[in-house]
Amino acid sequence: MTPPVPPHPSSTMRPSTFASPRRLRALMAGSALFVATAAQAAPFRYVEDRAPAIVDPLFTTTMGEARLNELLFDGLFTDDRQLATVPSLAKGIQVSADRTSADVDLRSDVQWHDGKPFTSADVVFTIRAMKEPKTLSPEGARVSWIDSVEATGPHSVRLTFTGPQPSPADRLHFKILPAHLFSGTVVRRDDPFHTRPIGTGPYRFERFETDHSVKLSPATGGSRSSESITEVVMREVSDKSYQAKLILYESVEALVRVLPRDLAILQADRNVELYPYQTNSWWYVGFNQASSPWDEPEVREALSLLIDTRALLSPVGTGHPVSGPYVPSSPYYNHDVPVLTRDLGRAAELLEGAGYVREGGTWSRNGEPLTVRVLSPRGLESAQEVAINLQSMLQTVGVKVDNPRFVDEAEWKRRVWRERDFELVLSQWSFDRTEDIRQQFHSEGSRNFGSYSNPEVDRLLDEARDTLDPQAKKTALRQVHRLVSDDAPMVFLWTLDSYSAVRTSVRKVAIHPFYFFTWITDWVAGSG
Amino acid sequence: MSGALARALLGRTAAVFGGMVAAITALVVLLKAAPGDAVDLVTTDPELRARLVADWGLDAPLHEAVLRALGGQWGTSWTLRPGAQVAELVGDALVQSLPLWLGAWLLTLVVGVGWAARRRAVRKWRLPALSAAPVFLLGWGLIVALNEGAFSAMGAGLLERPSWFSLPDTDSWLRNALAVGVLAVGSGGLRSFIDSVRSRLDVHRRSPAVEALVARGQPVDRLLAWLLVPDLAVLAAERGALLFGGLVVVERVFAMPGAGGLFWEACVRRDQPVVVASGVVAALGVAGLRWLADVARVVADPRLRGSA
Numbered sequence: 001m002t003p004p005v006p007p008h009p010s011s012t013m014r015p016s017t018f019a020s021p022r023r024l025r026a027l028m029a030g031s032a033l034f035v036a037t038a039a040q041a042a043p044f045r046y047v048e049d050r051a052p053a054i055v056d057p058l059f060t061t062t063m064g065e066a067r068l069n070e071l072l073f074d075g076l077f078t079d080d081r082q083l084a085t086v087p088s089l090a091k092g093i094q095v096s097a098d099r100t101s102a103d104v105d106l107r108s109d110v111q112w113h114d115g116k117p118f119t120s121a122d123v124v125f126t127i128r129a130m131k132e133p134k135t136l137s138p139e140g141a142r143v144s145w146i147d148s149v150e151a152t153g154p155h156s157v158r159l160t161f162t163g164p165q166p167s168p169a170d171r172l173h174f175k176i177l178p179a180h181l182f183s184g185t186v187v188r189r190d191d192p193f194h195t196r197p198i199g200t201g202p203y204r205f206e207r208f209e210t211d212h213s214v215k216l217s218p219a220t221g222g223s224r225s226s227e228s229i230t231e232v233v234m235r236e237v238s239d240k241s242y243q244a245k246l247i248l249y250e251s252v253e254a255l256v257r258v259l260p261r262d263l264a265i266l267q268a269d270r271n272v273e274l275y276p277y278q279t280n281s282w283w284y285v286g287f288n289q290a291s292s293p294w295d296e297p298e299v300r301e302a303l304s305l306l307i308d309t310r311a312l313l314s315p316v317g318t319g320h321p322v323s324g325p326y327v328p329s330s331p332y333y334n335h336d337v338p339v340l341t342r343d344l345g346r347a348a349e350l351l352e353g354a355g356y357v358r359e360g361g362t363w364s365r366n367g368e369p370l371t372v373r374v375l376s377p378r379g380l381e382s383a384q385e386v387a388i389n390l391q392s393m394l395q396t397v398g399v400k401v402d403n404p405r406f407v408d409e410a411e412w413k414r415r416v417w418r419e420r421d422f423e424l425v426l427s428q429w430s431f432d433r434t435e436d437i438r439q440q441f442h443s444e445g446s447r448n449f450g451s452y453s454n455p456e457v458d459r460l461l462d463e464a465r466d467t468l469d470p471q472a473k474k475t476a477l478r479q480v481h482r483l484v485s486d487d488a489p490m491v492f493l494w495t496l497d498s499y500s501a502v503r504t505s506v507r508k509v510a511i512h513p514f515y516f517f518t519w520i521t522d523w524v525a526g527s528g
Numbered sequence: 529m530s531g532a533l534a535r536a537l538l539g540r541t542a543a544v545f546g547g548m549v550a551a552i553t554a555l556v557v558l559l560k561a562a563p564g565d566a567v568d569l570v571t572t573d574p575e576l577r578a579r580l581v582a583d584w585g586l587d588a589p590l591h592e593a594v595l596r597a598l599g600g601q602w603g604t605s606w607t608l609r610p611g612a613q614v615a616e617l618v619g620d621a622l623v624q625s626l627p628l629w630l631g632a633w634l635l636t637l638v639v640g641v642g643w644a645a646r647r648r649a650v651r652k653w654r655l656p657a658l659s660a661a662p663v664f665l666l667g668w669g670l671i672v673a674l675n676e677g678a679f680s681a682m683g684a685g686l687l688e689r690p691s692w693f694s695l696p697d698t699d700s701w702l703r704n705a706l707a708v709g710v711l712a713v714g715s716g717g718l719r720s721f722i723d724s725v726r727s728r729l730d731v732h733r734r735s736p737a738v739e740a741l742v743a744r745g746q747p748v749d750r751l752l753a754w755l756l757v758p759d760l761a762v763l764a765a766e767r768g769a770l771l772f773g774g775l776v777v778v779e780r781v782f783a784m785p786g787a788g789g790l791f792w793e794a795c796v797r798r799d800q801p802v803v804v805a806s807g808v809v810a811a812l813g814v815a816g817l818r819w820l821a822d823v824a825r826v827v828a829d830p831r832l833r834g835s836a
Contacts, residue, residue, distance in 0.1 A: 054610050136576050190611025210785040249694040410564025410798045417572040
């Protein structure tokens, strides 16, 4: 593998300093290798922080896995460039008059990557497998609204819903799996399928490399094909700060997300193009309303008024402060609700109303200082800067702030999601195109780890879920925005401007804000 | 084999095995005490969680987990490579790590002994300065310096894109050589090895046998070398064991596939079977090396047989 003795680092960098004849010979031999460059066509290489542990849409838990799925698999429907739903594996859909069922016609010209034809059995299998409790799929909620599915022909299926659905095609974007590669609808996480996934997407899986990268090659017979990009390589680079260097060094062709601090250097490079895209993500400081004093709305509101959102945002990038649980470009964002601005006077009134007094510069109640303990996921980029600035900001106005804690994913899930062992969390919510905040703010929501509860919000969220009228849904959710903003279950911070970086050797790039590769078949590689 | 020698060897073997069991028990205890578990990474649904906990045996008592680990019943990976046989994963990773570990070990022995045997300490400051840097810092510094230097040279038209560029992403001879060097030298490893060898040499130089030869004007090098063998066996084994730990950092810094990187990733992903299997294999390796060192010492030095 290696010569036993490495070159002395100093001799590599400064050969003249230690120039013995033997060293010079070694240097010349090394130099001959230095100039040996690969003249092969470069693949399209993109970077993920972490390689997917599993390539199976039934068990997708990370965005990296979702992006890889987008290259390998297809859904019945997908997004066009305007993010409107258009058919993919489906040809069309006829929804019943009462909107409780639908017939979906499927394409008959699609083959799986192993050459087998795509049929209605695959759709039936996928939905049943996702619904099967023993499959233990975290994606089961995506089809919970489908009561049953049956094949009505080799290329048609009938879906029956649990209730009226205003726009079922919008919810049929989940990826379809090949039934012939599974023995039943009970699928285990360790099913060998995830090591040799077969899809209908524009790329087929080639192999996992020993360095955790994943290689894909263009597929034939799938629902769509890519003629220009002849190889896709997903590279794992866990050091985010190094990713920008890699694209500058021409070691990769694309970064899914550019760190704010790297924007300037990439913008200055004429070989790299930055692509802004709108995400449905927003940052927040969430309160555990099951713990004192954060169960008191006035204390939560006071803390919100002590925070200068814009001052916190500026060191970490550009973006837009938000006043509620949507991004400003969302149809559900209520623009009548103003973004909170820092108001120390009003905050003091609220704290005094809650029984706090300012003693020795610190807000206290019954001798106990108002103390903030912030927990944040370690993987959230820029969270450290935000948390430390938040600490400094609150300490100057009389709030005691313990040092923020940054925990890895497993500890985060345990403390926040499972055991609710936290006081405040600094984190980010990301949503797909449906912007469904029900799980976060409904009192029975699975992601409502702050224990927020407002019966009126519950009612409105149920109404938004059940209504067939898009306008009524919009109205209900805008009301939710206002109510949630008033209740302050969290301090709504901002949505960040997001940028991808792609080398200019790849042209006609259009990036899906959530799945990234949805339109990769239109991309063109090469300088032509 | 004499009874004393047999007893000594048996005692050393028992001590090594005991140490290994203790290490594995400590590893399992740490895993159980670690915040969050593999199921947390897979689902937040309580019902799914309960099923996976039962499925994976996460609720098994400590002694069962230790016995399973020691018995080699590692099963399949949970979160890192779900479904993959752990024994195969760890075996493959070990094979990938072996050249790095062996290269660093040999480099330590050759350079260390050669340096320590010098009568005159030449430019003493160089090695301590280099060796004092932590493995991580040394590796990172080299990578940045080489990348930036080459990138600037390419930009100025002085250099075509080298085959190794950019470090550490390209599997190249330079990356591998740097990794070997950094593993051998960093964190004071080589320096402490040299000091230990030199210290033992000094002791032997003051021994009556050597002093007698010196007094008669006869060469002492061969005798010194022979006297050094048992010490060297112990020092080499100890250094080899330490290099196991260094693999975790070096493979991360140089983005090299191997057992160290696998262990790290498995810890992050709370993949208990992979962590435990890696721990067992590493403990076996360390224990085996120490056992060999002990045996070499006991065989070479009859005085040690009574103290077993």
